[in-house]
Amino acid sequence: MKILIVGAGMAGLSAARILAKYHEVTVVDKGRGVGGRMATRKIGDCQADHGAQYFSVQSDDFQSLINQLLTENVVSTWQLAQRTNIRYFGSKGMKTIPKKMAENINVILNEKVSEIVNNKLLTESGNEYFFDQLILTQPVPQIQELLKQSSMLISAKDESALNGIKYEPCIAVMTVLNQVTEIPSGGIMLENQPVAWIADNFQKGISDKPCVTLHASADFSTENLEGDLNGIAQKMLESVEEFIPKSSIETFQVHRWRYSLASSRYPTSFYQFDDKAIFMAGDGFGIGNVEGAFLSGLKVAEFIVEKSLKTAR
Ligand SMILES: Cc1cc2nc3c(=O)[nH]c(=O)nc-3n(C[C@H](O)[C@H](O)[C@H](O)COP(=O)(O)OP(=O)(O)OC[C@H]3O[C@@H](n4cnc5c(N)ncnc54)[C@H](O)[C@@H]3O)c2cc1C
Structure with missing residues (x-):
């Protein structure tokens, strides 16, 4: 069976790893690299995680992957200054985790999916991809946009399922400094x-030079989302001058995440459209965050495998 997955983030890659054992799987992503919101950016000699900063592990399924990645030095543990439970991060940046997961998976990058026509995906570059089963893992408002562009009629039940899923925005600032900070290693x-x-990120161990990531609060990000990003970054930096003296700032970059954490989610791990060949997965389904995205991808993959094995019997 030909399975197409839109999105090479945690959910898409988690699904692809299982499905590729049984089916012909292709993952398509609009980005230049894999990882989605598990993102690490290089700024000169510095590196900064600017999306997800760390994650927790509660399930046996996710723990088993993380244990393997710990032994391969892809993942490290992190003790946050204000939390007791252990958290995890990518030893050389968060992005290294999806990069490792994507090994041996057929991932096509720089391909923005623009339309679904019957059992075919069209991309902005003019390519076409056929599928028997399709898994969409973009943030849900982006899936809704795609369905609209595709003139896909969805049932009232599907519509209301999608409308209930919400994300917080987050404005992220990455700033390169000329001196080491006194920010505790646990943030x-x-x-x-x-x-x-x-x-x-220097104290975290992923940057050779001091480089700090700031995340605006959900309220501040919502209020300032459409504003001038440079001015907003200045405001954010001024508000934390006690930790980052103005004289220590060499340069900074800003990133506007329209979708960061899924604050209101669909209760189960994935969603199957009434039109049975299309599924939605990602952190908008189930428990959310990095672990929720992993479990969502895993569960939709297990469902498709089980169904296809039953049909084959
Ligand atoms: C600022 C920020 C801070 C966060 N902090 C934490 C944290 O500390 N801990 C934690 O656990 N989680 C955190 N998260 C959330 C976590 O990153 C996400 O829950 C998780 O990474 C979601 O994975 P996903 O696969 O569901 O979605 P994504 O990672 O968003 O993957 C979706 C993919 O779809 C691709 N895509 C979208 N549209 C198209 C299209 N039309 N065509 C092709 N490809 C497309 C995108 O490029 C992307 O790669 C944070 C997120 C952000 C942004």
Whole structure:
């Protein structure tokens, strides 16, 4: 069976790893690299995680992958300054985790899917991909946009399932510094301020030079989402001057995440459209976050494999 997966983030790759054992799987992503919101950016000699910063592990399924990645030094543990439970991150940046997961998977990058026509995906570059089963793992508002562009009629039940899934935005600033900070190695969580999270990627061990990631709070990000990004970054930096003196800033970059954490999710791990060949998965389904995205991909893959094995019997 030909299975197409849109999105080479945690959910898409988690599904692809299982499905590729039984079927012909292709993952298509609009990005230049894999990982989606598990993102690491290079700025000169520095590196910064600017999407997900860390993740927790509660399920046996995710723990088994993380244990394997710990032994391969792809993942490290992280003790946050203000939390007791152990968290995990990519030893050389968060992106190295999806990169490792994508080994041996057929991933096609720089391909933005623009339309679904019957059992065919069309991309902006003019390519066509046929499928027997399709899994969409983009943030749900982007799936809705794709369905609209495809003039796909969806049932009232599907429509209301999609409308209930919501994401918080997040404005991220990555700033390169000329001196080491006194930010604790486990980062700082702030409350009721423009900035909600600060972490020094040098102390985290993923950057050769001091480079700090700031995440604006959900409220501040929502209020300023459409504003001038440079001005917003300045405001964020001014609000944390006690941790990042103005004189230490060499340069900074800003990134606007329209979808960061899925704050309101569909209760089960994935969704099957009434039109049975199309599924949705990702962090908008189930428990959310990095682990939720992994489990969502795993569960939709197990479902498709089980169904195809039954049909073959
Ligand atoms: C700023 C920020 C901070 C976060 N912090 C944490 C944290 O500390 N801990 C935690 O557990 N989680 C955190 N998260 C959430 C976590 O990153 C996500 O839950 C998880 O990575 C989602 O994975 P996914 O595969 O569902 O989606 P994504 O990673 O978004 O993958 C979807 C993929 O679809 C691709 N795509 C979209 N549209 C198209 C199209 N038309 N054609 C082709 N490809 C397309 C995208 O390029 C992307 O690669 C954070 C996220 C952000 C942004």
